[in-house]
Amino acid sequence: MPEKLLQLSDIGKRFGANRVLESVSFDLYAGEVHVLAGENGAGKTTLIRILAGIHPEHEGTIELGGRTVRFRNPIEASRHGISVIHQELSLVESMSVADNICLGREPARAGGLLLDRRAQLERAGELCARLGLSFTREDLGRRAEQFPLSVKNRIEIAKALAGDARIIVMDEPTSALNHEEVERLFALIDHLKARGCGIVYITHKMEEIYRVADRITVLRDGRRVGTAAAADCPPPTLIRWMIGRDLAEQFAPRAGPAATGVRAPRLVVSRFTVPSPGPGRPPAVRDLSVAVRAGEIVGFAGLQGAGCSELFNGLFGAYGAVCGGRVEIDGEPVRPESPGASIRRGLAFLTGDRKNTGLVLGMSVERNVSLSSLPRVSPGGVLSPGLERSLAEHYVGALGIRLESVDQETGALSGGNQQKVALAKWLATRPRVLLLEEPTRGVDVGAKHEIYGLLRGLAAEGLAILLISTEMPELLGLCDRVVALHRGRVMGVFDRSEATPERVLAAAMGADVPQGN
Amino acid sequence: MRTLRRWIERPEGRALFALLFILVIGCVFNAHDAFFRWGTHRDMLRQVSVYGILACGMTLVIVTGGIDLSVGSVLGLCAVVFAQLSLRRGLPAPVAVPAVLAVGAAAGLASGAAVARYRIQPFIATLAMMVFARGLAKWLSGGEKVSRAVQQPDGSFSYVDLPGAFERLDAKVWGGNVAVVTLVFLGCVALSWVVLTRLRYGRYLYATGGNEEAARLSGVPVRRAKLLAYGMSGVFGAVAGICQAAQEQQGDPEAGVSYELTAIAIAVIGGNSLAGGRGGIGLTLLGAMTIGYLEKILSINAVAESSRLMLTGAIILAAVLLQRRRIE
Structure with a gap:
């Protein structure tokens, strides 16, 4: 039995009169990808934000490795080894790749007064090598804005992992990636699993879910509908869980222009x-x-x-x-x-x-x-x-x-x-x-x-x-x-x-x- | 209670709340019962009018996400030009006023062109205009105040008559209860309100400030919208310059120094966001009154200028903190 990294129990959250989460439980083991699925507004993002310490006020408990914790802010969550890769990139475009990767954890000299640039470059390079990102020393010194979106995405991941996170949350990480880059991301995920990390993965793409998921949890209207191993949750079940009804065939046959006569x-x-x-x-x-x-x-x-x-x-x-x-x-x-x-x-x-x-x-x-x-x-x-x-x-x-x-x-x-x-x-x-x-x-x-x-x-x-x-x-x-x-x-x-x-x-x-x- | 709360959540409600707060302060610290005399309020409105006129143009520019640092210098330049045309050359007001407005518009359009066409940051473009217009004012006036006193070749002074326009602008109407410049200010507020809320171009200003690229791709003429905003800010600068010249009975090339900062403070205290895309002229009107009453209350209580400045700075910060959009 692998080690249990995370247990969320009876998490609830309301914004004013609006209840967005009701008694949701969720767990994560080392070496697995646990997909969090659900329609927009189902409460996925709120759950993740609670885990990341962005919403300190909530009902229920968070246990990390068996110890109950409560995060007052995102820094505390990150110190406990939780790392979130958000939907929107959060790189400082005008700073170098190495600066971005070490942002907030800069190696320092002279009692914390001076930035140790050489140590920073080394640490960033080491980290990238470990993740299979082929950055040269020059690349690490170039500004983030000089790289295409897909590379920035990987810099973001490297940044998230700089703090030796065990729990990694990826919120729609592929929305801006092309086919080949998605493959590279999946390889990276396998690598992280092998290192004993647990990954919470949010996506809207059906193929992706079955590509990466070990287990799937579905939320609907702020409640948990179910959790199952990916193999036990075929697409029809998943869709029924997500929308509460059977989705008609996504692409019904249609009458194209040929059927209505060729138009100009x-x-x-x-x-x-x-x-x-x-x-x-x-x-x-x-x-x-x-x-x-x-x-x-x-x-x-x-x-x-x-x-x-x-x-x-x-x-x-x-x-x-x-x-x-x-x-x-x-x-x-x-x-x-x-x-x-x-x-x-x-x-x-x-x-x-x-x-x-x-x-x-x-x-x-x-x-x-x-x-x-x-x-x-x-x-x-x-x-x-x-x-x-x-x-x-x-x-x-x-x-x-x-x-x-x-x-x-x-x-x-x-x-x-x-x-x-x-x-x-x-x-x-x-x-x-x-x-x-x-x-x-x-x-x-x-x-x-x-x-x-x-x-x-x-x-x-x-x-x-x-x-x-x-x-x-x-x-x-x-x-x-x-x-x-x-x-x-x-x-x-x-x-x-x-x-x-x-x-x-x-x-x-x-x-x-x-x-x- | 819920209605009150909903009011406070709106920027207008918060601006009104800030104004009411200042008024309560005025009622409490009410030296010689001055705050209960209409004359005090009339003078406050008169004193804040020139700043308020500048703040109208500033609001249009801020809505587009820009800033106009040149308004104080444009005021000085236009005060000089107005005094030269009207006082020295004796041109009648119907000729002199449009000519001065054209000068203001040209200055504003030049900044606007630098921002819209050549993509210079508004702060830099209008900073350049601020310096340039001040220099032009000094060059045109020879560095001297353009006043009624004209030096003769023998060194003595003769005095020209004050044109009627000067007297009419500096007068009070309705039984001496309202200053004419206050009416001019309210006219500028009304004009800005029409532009921002009733005209298609007003919507273009908001869209440009809200998301310039999305606006451009939606077919919004972003450049022309910016030109309009800066152009109108220049025209309002000219209106303020004419009013200032009339009140001082001269065209002072040093007039309006640092007025742009007061105009920005008025817009910001009212709750307009410097990020652009939001806000409105109603907020600016409330902001002008808040600043005006603040100054008035401090002066009737004979607070020394040093303390006055420190207090004003603190209050600007407090007002903005109070009005910050609550984040979640």
Whole structure:
């Protein structure tokens, strides 16, 4: 029997009148991955925050290795060997990798007055080597901002482990990683297990759960529904536990444009080129041609750096008028120059990063929904509160956004509802072409299902939808065609019938595949 | 009780609470019953008006997430230009006033262009304008106050008549109960309120301050929104400069030094966040009255200037602590 690291008993928490956790118990053994699953708002994050010492006021007890503890703040929790890798990265971008890794535990000289830089470099290097991260000494001295997101993610993990943590909490660690980086993370997890660490793992991705989990605990509405070994908890059981009902087949068969008669091309892109992101680098997108008919959903698959995101930003004019090639909407040539101009021509672009580029989280739901359609609700430049309210309420109703009032601050909503607000903003512009980047990132299973239904409905109404997703089931289940990009070039186009995960992935990884169309 | 609590949780409620607190202090420390005379309140409003006008422009800029350090210098520059045009050249007010407003707008738009077009940090861009405008004011005036006294070639002084505009702006109306500059201040508040809450561009200001990149990708003309904010701040600086010249009966190139700090204090005491994206002109109005009463109470109780400054500093900090959005 392995050593029991952690026992949470009867944990409860309320915020004002709102009870978010009710008598939840949870345990963790050395050398296991215990997945904590549940929809957004089920109480996972609150439970983790209690464990991390962020919410010192709570009901119930925390036992570490048999001793009851109570954390007054995150520093105490971290001193007890609990380490949390949060959903959002918390690196100081302008400091070096080694500085970040040793942040808060800097080796010191002269009685704590002076920073011992050499010792710090050595300690960081040793730690990275132990974790299988291949950083050279120069890399360790470079600023964190110079590395891509995936490397930053691993720096974050190294930082979390610098304090010799035994209990490691990972809150959606893969949300910004591509396939190959996810594999590397899993290898790292195996390594940590072998060293006797226990890992609490939170994710929304089904494949990932079965990939890493030894045991699974499901929360729903602040209560524990059940705990089981992963082998004893097949997906149907898991989904029933999570949503309290059987989820209908996630991707019901659909009538594509073929069934309703072939429609005219809505968006035609020929030889589209997006310039390189920096000097001495190849263009982000090269000579890309694609045509999307009304009612069609076309998916784009690509690993990090493939140019998918750059393609959408370029088409939308987010980079300004710097892209080459021809773009036509409904036969009319358009030149991408600015987001405002693109919106007027019927383009909409749901960005992949809600928090930084999608929504103004401090503004109300109503103001976010109307943000891209302000000219329509402010005739003569003067806002009409009535027009704005009815616009917002219409789309909030149409998308089934759950909230108390449209005056609510958007940042206070759950991830799924925030995503629907972002979608509502774009639908309010009455677009003809919808560009969607990771439309279900950080969204729970139930809301995902609803978003899929909405996208189907929009396509049926005649929108042309282009979609980037790193989730293979989403690409293959939702799209009529999948375009695989590799280093800014099209490596393969697959019809629904011929797209398999293996073929799409092989093309995205740069393998030569005969092109169908 | 619950209604009260809900009020206190709103920034307006907290700003009002701070003002009421100051008023209670005024009723308690009430030397010679001065606090119960209307004249005291009228004078407070008159004295805070010029700062309040600057704070209106400051609020528009703060909402976009910026700051405008140049308003005090723009005030000085515009006071000099107004005095030269109106006092020395004898131009009638309908000509002189628009010309001065144009000078203020140009200064504001220049800062705005530096911030919006060339992406210079607002602190730096407006710091540069603060220094430049002060220098321009001194150059135009030759470093002298532009007053009624004109030195003749023989060394003697002659005095020009004070233009009507000066007298009208420095007058009191409604039976001497309200100063004209106070009405000008309230007019600026009303104009800012319309811009921020009723116009599409007001919404653009909030979206820009709330999340500039999200706003840009949502089709918000972020650059033009910033230009508008700084441009209007410049115009309000000109309005304040005209009022200041009228009150002093001269254009002083040194006028308005450090006024930008008072304007920022007013906006912040009212509860506007320097992070941008939130706040409103109502908060600024409450902040102006809080600062105005604070000064007034300290002066009617004959508190020495040294203690006054220390107290004001402490109270600014206390007010901001009180108004901090409660984090969870």
